[in-house]
Amino acid sequence: MQVFPGKNVRWIALAAGWLLGSTAFAQNPLIRVGTEHTQLVLSVDGKKQLTQVYFGKAMTAAPTGDGTPAYPAYGTDISDAALRITHADGNLTTRLVYSRHTEMVVDANSTLTTIYLKDSHYPDEVRICYKTYRKQDVIEQWTEIEHTEKSAITLHNYASAALGFRSAPYFLSYFYGDWANEFNLVETELTEGTKIVDSKLTVRSNQMSNPSFLLSVNGKLQEDTGEVVGGTLAWPGNWQFRFELDRTKKLQLTAGANPFAAEYKLAPKTVFKTPSFLYTWSDGGSGEVSRRFHRWARTYGLRDGQASRDILLNNWEATYFDFDETKLSAIIKDAASMGFELFLLDDGWFGTKYPRNNDDAGLGDWTVNPKKLPHGLSYLAEECRKRNLKFGIWVEPEMVNPKSELYEKHPEWVLTAANRELDLQRNQLILDLTNPAVQEYVYSVLEKTVTENKGISYLKWDCNRYLTNPGSSYLGADKQSHLFVEYSRGLMKVLERFRKKFPDITAMVCSGGGGRMDYGTMPYFQEYWSSDNTDALDRIRIQWGVTHFFPAIGLASHVSVTPNHITGRATPLKFRFDVAMSGKLGMDLQPGQMSPDEKAFSQKAIQTYKQIRGTVLHGDLYRLQSPYTHDRAAISYVSERQDSVVVFHYLLKKAIYGDKSTVRLKGLKKDGVYKLTEINKGSFTRLGDYEGKTFTGEFLMTQGLPFTLYNEFESAAFVLSLQ
Numbered sequence: 001m002q003v004f005p006g007k008n009v010r011w012i013a014l015a016a017g018w019l020l021g022s023t024a025f026a027q028n029p030l031i032r033v034g035t036e037h038t039q040l041v042l043s044v045d046g047k048k049q050l051t052q053v054y055f056g057k058a059m060t061a062a063p064t065g066d067g068t069p070a071y072p073a074y075g076t077d078i079s080d081a082a083l084r085i086t087h088a089d090g091n092l093t094t095r096l097v098y099s100r101h102t103e104m105v106v107d108a109n110s111t112l113t114t115i116y117l118k119d120s121h122y123p124d125e126v127r128i129c130y131k132t133y134r135k136q137d138v139i140e141q142w143t144e145i146e147h148t149e150k151s152a153i154t155l156h157n158y159a160s161a162a163l164g165f166r167s168a169p170y171f172l173s174y175f176y177g178d179w180a181n182e183f184n185l186v187e188t189e190l191t192e193g194t195k196i197v198d199s200k201l202t203v204r205s206n207q208m209s210n211p212s213f214l215l216s217v218n219g220k221l222q223e224d225t226g227e228v229v230g231g232t233l234a235w236p237g238n239w240q241f242r243f244e245l246d247r248t249k250k251l252q253l254t255a256g257a258n259p260f261a262a263e264y265k266l267a268p269k270t271v272f273k274t275p276s277f278l279y280t281w282s283d284g285g286s287g288e289v290s291r292r293f294h295r296w297a298r299t300y301g302l303r304d305g306q307a308s309r310d311i312l313l314n315n316w317e318a319t320y321f322d323f324d325e326t327k328l329s330a331i332i333k334d335a336a337s338m339g340f341e342l343f344l345l346d347d348g349w350f351g352t353k354y355p356r357n358n359d360d361a362g363l364g365d366w367t368v369n370p371k372k373l374p375h376g377l378s379y380l381a382e383e384c385r386k387r388n389l390k391f392g393i394w395v396e397p398e399m400v401n402p403k404s405e406l407y408e409k410h411p412e413w414v415l416t417a418a419n420r421e422l423d424l425q426r427n428q429l430i431l432d433l434t435n436p437a438v439q440e441y442v443y444s445v446l447e448k449t450v451t452e453n454k455g456i457s458y459l460k461w462d463c464n465r466y467l468t469n470p471g472s473s474y475l476g477a478d479k480q481s482h483l484f485v486e487y488s489r490g491l492m493k494v495l496e497r498f499r500k501k502f503p504d505i506t507a508m509v510c511s512g513g514g515g516r517m518d519y520g521t522m523p524y525f526q527e528y529w530s531s532d533n534t535d536a537l538d539r540i541r542i543q544w545g546v547t548h549f550f551p552a553i554g555l556a557s558h559v560s561v562t563p564n565h566i567t568g569r570a571t572p573l574k575f576r577f578d579v580a581m582s583g584k585l586g587m588d589l590q591p592g593q594m595s596p597d598e599k600a601f602s603q604k605a606i607q608t609y610k611q612i613r614g615t616v617l618h619g620d621l622y623r624l625q626s627p628y629t630h631d632r633a634a635i636s637y638v639s640e641r642q643d644s645v646v647v648f649h650y651l652l653k654k655a656i657y658g659d660k661s662t663v664r665l666k667g668l669k670k671d672g673v674y675k676l677t678e679i680n681k682g683s684f685t686r687l688g689d690y691e692g693k694t695f696t697g698e699f700l701m702t703q704g705l706p707f708t709l710y711n712e713f714e715s716a717a718f719v720l721s722l723q
Contacts, residue, residue, distance in 0.1 A: 052068050199238055233278075578680055612646050
């Protein structure tokens with residue numbers, strides 16, 4: 001922690017851009033919530049209201065200046081309300097005053113600070129909780145609401161956090177898109193008024209926008225410099241970020257579950273816990289924000305984040321629904337010969353009365369189709385085991401087709417509004433996970449499938465529609481608005497129960513692509529599927545966006561067929577491998593479809609990936625050149641010890657005179673000497689002048705290695721090894 005001289009505190013804090021002080025903290029203790037490099041300071045003003053007095057670089061000196069409400073409640077302040085309640089007697093206002101606070105050491109890296117607020121009149125308590133992750137420089141914040149009024153109160157707004165800033169101009173960067181076009185990065189300057197980024201989809205809620213943002217001050221977002229706040233909400237349901245800028249240039253951020261149509265009646269003596277909001281402050285640009293979240297995720301945010309990952313072969317693009325034991329056995333044999341470590345059987349393996357031969361039937365009936373697989377899933381698992389492969393299957397347990405035995409038996413188990421026609425997407429409906437009986441069914445399906453089919457070690461959990469026509473036959477008429485909270489809670493109950501019973505199953509979260517990319521979901525999964533679009537050119541942009549908050553260790557990235565089945569674009573095999581190997585490598589392209597030369601290249605690339613995946617999956621990501629600003633994109637991964645570096649270059653558009661960009665590396669040992677080895681060599685090389693030669697880290701970071709790329713979809717990848 002850096003210490004500043006007291007006489008310079010005000011100047012330094014203003015220069016840092018995050019000063020929000022209080023005139024009363026001299027009479028009240030400061031509450032410091034901090035990590036190695038980031039600090040949030042809170043105090044209590046003369047009206048006993050909690051205020052944020054500082055957020056920025058960690059320091060020991062006390063801040064000064066005017067404060068902002070740390071958790072504004074409706075009726076007290078004109079700021080955007082983080083909390084809005086209708087009390088049991090109909091009173092619409094809430095006035096929160098400070099009661100006390102506690103600090104508890106969780107472990108050597110984490111401390112939990114809890115601030116207790118109470119209403120000045122009603123028996124309502126609000127607990128604001130801050131958990132710090134010291135080494136990763138991440139703060140986790142959530143709120144707990146409880147009361148003892150005579151009857152239920154109604155929660156209208158129940159944000160997880162509110163933060164204040166005073167350092168205009170502000171530039172907001174966030175992610176938008178849709179199926180097969182996820183994670184587009186957009187930047188906008190915030191002007192007076194309110195900017196909202198949110199989702200109301202309930203299920204697959206992150207499909208069109210991700211619950212993550214970057215807020216830069218005093219200039220546009222930069223990769224390596226500038227003050228940036230990065231934030232993301234750990235919640236698989238509806239979410240909302242509100243950015244309110246007033247006439248004095250004071251900005252308030254309010255983050256949490258989306259309150260739209262989601263009023264919640266809270267019974268007395270019941271705790272309402274909001275989702276966690278995760279955030280950090282950095283003066284090292286967006287790159288440092290990303291690396292902090294990646295380090296945090298590998299330790300806390302993703303299941304088995306310190307382990308390795310298997311290279312899998314998926315049958316989907318080769319067979320779709322059209323397969324049998326003979327066809328799959330041949331694919332398994334091919335997978336073993338190529339060096340894969342896991343075979344994944346995708347959609348279409350289940351359904352008896354209504355066989356799953358396309359997407360209009362069978363969902364909900366999780367029994368093996370005997371016509372396709374007469375010897376069951378265990379036979380395929382054994383075929384894999386004999387060839388030293390693991391075996392996995394696709395499931396979509398939250399969904400049901402109307403053409404299914406489950407729907408015939410329990411039509412009341414689906415989410416749909418009363419007195420409305422069924423609204424289908426992909427010929428399917430959503431099961432009502434607010435209902436404990438449905439939760440039990442979904443869990444029992446998973447348990448039975450894994451228990452009765454020996455050898456399953458991997459699940460791809462899919463979710464292929466979002467919620468429309470909302471309504472639950474389980475929730476009462478007065479609690480229909482609870483649906484938007486209770487569905488997500490029900491989902492996480494099922495996931496938690498499944499994980500306790502089957503801790504060793506590897507799982508990928510897929511939701512029509514990137515529809516569930518959030519840290520509420522990811523602790524139950526080792527991998528995530530960011531997009532159904534596997535076109536290598538599009539994946540460069542998609543993965544560029546994804547990795548701002550989510551690490552490569554979970555980023556399933558597959559080599560696909562060409563022309564690509566979604567875009568129709570044809571790209572070289574080397575280009576597809578160079579893109580897929582920048583994440584967690586997998587393949588949908590089948591060995592049986594390859595020429596001998598393509599097989600040989602693929603086998604070698606798979607073996608190469610096994611040598612470099614430790615650096616890719618666990619190393620620090622450095623974004624070197626953006627596909628948003630250049631026709632040539634480049635990234636690198638640097639191992640924790642800085643002794644191994646993997647670099648990927650991609651040319652996105654043909655350069656008639658050649659793209660001569662000199663890309664300088666980052667994160668190396670300045671005095672270290674690194675040897676260059678090209679990987680995934682094609683029929684020619686652009687790196688011949690550098691192969692086998694050594695360079696200092698200082699040279700690589702200041703001068704760089706210039707080489708020209710010419711052709712559309714040309715790529716170059718190399719390893720730097722510390723000598």
